[in-house]
Amino acid sequence: MTGRTLYEKLWAAHEVEAYDEGVSLLYIDRSLIHEVSSPQAFEGLRAAGRRVRRPETHLAVADHAVPTRDRDRPIADPLAREQVALLAVNAEAFGIAHLPLTDPRQGIVHVIGPELGFTLPGMTLVCGDSHTSTHGAFGALAFGIGASECECVLAAQSLRQARARTLRVNVCGRLGLGVTAKDLTLSVVAALGVTGGVGYAIEYAGEAVRSLSMEGRMTLCNMSIEAGARVGLIAPDETTFAYIAGRPMAPAGEAWGAALAHWRTLTSDQDAVFDRMVEIDAAAIAPRVTWGTSPDQSAPVTGTAPDPATAASEAEARKIARALDYMGLRPGQPLIGLAIDNAFIGSCTNGRIEDLRAAAEVARRGRVAAGVTAIVVPGSGAVKRQAEAEGLDRIFFDAGFEWREPGCSLCVAMNNDRLEPGKRCASTSNRNFEGRQGIGARTHLMSPAMAAAAALAGRIVDVRGTAA
Amino acid sequence: MERFETLTGLAAPMPAANVDTDSIFPARFLLITGKRGLGRYVFYEWRAGPGGAPDPDFVLNQPRYRTAEILVAGDNFGCGSSREQACWALRDAGFRVVVSTSFGEIFHANCFKNGILPVIVSPADLARLLADAEAGAPLTVDLAAGQVLRQAGPVIAFETAPWRREALLNGWGEIDIILNRSGPALDAYEASRRAATPWLY
Ligand code: SF4
Numbered sequence: 197m198t199g200r201t202l203y204e205k206l207w208a209a210h211e212v213e214a215y216d217e218g219v220s221l222l223y224i225d226r227s228l229i230h231e232v233s234s235p236q237a238f239e240g241l242r243a244a245g246r247r248v249r250r251p252e253t254h255l256a257v258a259d260h261a262v263p264t265r266d267r268d269r270p271i272a273d274p275l276a277r278e279q280v281a282l283l284a285v286n287a288e289a290f291g292i293a294h295l296p297l298t299d300p301r302q303g304i305v306h307v308i309g310p311e312l313g314f315t316l317p318g319m320t321l322v323c324g325d326s327h328t329s330t331h332g333a334f335g336a337l338a339f340g341i342g343a344s345e346c347e348c349v350l351a352a353q354s355l356r357q358a359r360a361r362t363l364r365v366n367v368c369g370r371l372g373l374g375v376t377a378k379d380l381t382l383s384v385v386a387a388l389g390v391t392g393g394v395g396y397a398i399e400y401a402g403e404a405v406r407s408l409s410m411e412g413r414m415t416l417c418n419m420s421i422e423a424g425a426r427v428g429l430i431a432p433d434e435t436t437f438a439y440i441a442g443r444p445m446a447p448a449g450e451a452w453g454a455a456l457a458h459w460r461t462l463t464s465d466q467d468a469v470f471d472r473m474v475e476i477d478a479a480a481i482a483p484r485v486t487w488g489t490s491p492d493q494s495a496p497v498t499g500t501a502p503d504p505a506t507a508a509s510e511a512e513a514r515k516i517a518r519a520l521d522y523m524g525l526r527p528g529q530p531l532i533g534l535a536i537d538n539a540f541i542g543s544c545t546n547g548r549i550e551d552l553r554a555a556a557e558v559a560r561r562g563r564v565a566a567g568v569t570a571i572v573v574p575g576s577g578a579v580k581r582q583a584e585a586e587g588l589d590r591i592f593f594d595a596g597f598e599w600r601e602p603g604c605s606l607c608v609a610m611n612n613d614r615l616e617p618g619k620r621c622a623s624t625s626n627r628n629f630e631g632r633q634g635i636g637a638r639t640h641l642m643s644p645a646m647a648a649a650a651a652l653a654g655r656i657v658d659v660r661g662t663a664a
Numbered sequence: 665m666e667r668f669e670t671l672t673g674l675a676a677p678m679p680a681a682n683v684d685t686d687s688i689f690p691a692r693f694l695l696i697t698g699k700r701g702l703g704r705y706v707f708y709e710w711r712a713g714p715g716g717a718p719d720p721d722f723v724l725n726q727p728r729y730r731t732a733e734i735l736v737a738g739d740n741f742g743c744g745s746s747r748e749q750a751c752w753a754l755r756d757a758g759f760r761v762v763v764s765t766s767f768g769e770i771f772h773a774n775c776f777k778n779g780i781l782p783v784i785v786s787p788a789d790l791a792r793l794l795a796d797a798e799a800g801a802p803l804t805v806d807l808a809a810g811q812v813l814r815q816a817g818p819v820i821a822f823e824t825a826p827w828r829r830e831a832l833l834n835g836w837g838e839i840d841i842i843l844n845r846s847g848p849a850l851d852a853y854e855a856s857r858r859a860a861t862p863w864l865y
Contacts, residue, residue: 215827426770631686
């Protein structure tokens, strides 16, 4: 028998019943619930008179619509206020644990799951949110679903799913100085293209991946969906186990030993066969910046916006031209030197403590340029407290950055953090879609250090050249 | 759940690739907690145009496509966010079929839950269907037969996973299928995993 990939092991362990060829009923161990994708799911349960099969396996928290200022006051926007309140009502009615905005553990679903030890290797985890792939960094089979599927998981603790094909992205070598997991993930998305991962579960492997911290691994798995893959996986190892040990919801005592023994089996076998393999050389990666309106439209910061005239096809040329037009860029325009109006450090991609440390390291060298609004939004209450304990909030404050309460904020602009039309933003989030940060706003995705450096310079710079 | 069998209707062309669900249903309307009446927000920013006035060039603003029930879209339609509002809004705006060469996976799954049939065709066939849509020629989409019938030119075949096709043809809801068919299997699974991975129970 040939070996199995990690994905195949996780799949097999959660197969309740095999239906047709390649389609199974997959058991769902845990789910995260946020205010935006759940109201309709709970409404569906009510309408059908159903109960939640295992309420203890779900955790609810509001993150998308929450303000990042004045949290001691009621939410000003009545729609947001109702939506956040409805989550509490639904959680209460169906017996699900809920972290209110006043709870010190509140934060972005994909940040708090790992922090609490709610996310564990070997489990299946879903959320009505496409960036659920983040949790794959722990060797969990985690994927985003729609609201109807959320309802199904609440009622039946399972989903009918078609098995994905497997894709291994092997990243050999080491990332250079000033080059981060964000630059790696932007490189992977650029290499695969936005559709390259459709139908696949990606497993990231290789020396550069192994040497990433859990924060970096989460950044990498988080953006798998930007290449079209619902699942991004990294086999758990000592780095993973050290991160989990002692977390509030992690197994402890005797259970820890049993869990650890199981988790150590969660690797792709030596002779496992992947449907597709992609090799990436870490040493060749430079800090990366998106120039377009799709996450695969990025280039090394030292590069330029492309010229539609040299595109491979007419369709590609149209795509590039449209993106450049929206972004207000000329073909061939260098990325370095592009003046920015805003900087955003945060999101489930880059709102963790390590990200804030990296940004603060840069921020301590100067002041936010005149005319630039820069905000730092910690991914969770725990990240915020940790950062404050380390004095990072002071560094940001002294440098002219705003220090906010945790939430999704400018990643999705659903709360009152929103950019004006035409404003250009250096952003650590994951999507540069048209209008993502506000109508007509122009988003350049990059790493936390790069975004901080851009905030100080007032324009896009190569963070490697700005070191004191 | 809403069924889908066959439909004959007008198709609107939207050849742009990688239309994301943020464009289909902008985030600021996600604060609405219901799923009805969302059609007015579909492609909101694109309909409005940069100045706010309706953009006469946008395909869905053109009077001739006002009754379109089929959307013929460029590659990778519905990528990005998992928001099911994209489907609710499209359905409420009258769309029953979306055709492309590929779809965002979560969007694709969401369609089936809402009586919308996503049809996957080859790039060459997509070009033919875009031309039909441009010409205002109606199309007939037959799920059971797996065919798109055109006014002129050859029939285009498409495939739909049998489990999805069956559910959509019959209007079967996912939860009922699972609970009716697999209740005992679920109980047995939980009992065995409770023993094998007790820290998850
Ligand atoms: S931070 Fe952004 S990508 Fe992450 S869950 Fe929030 S809105 Fe989604």
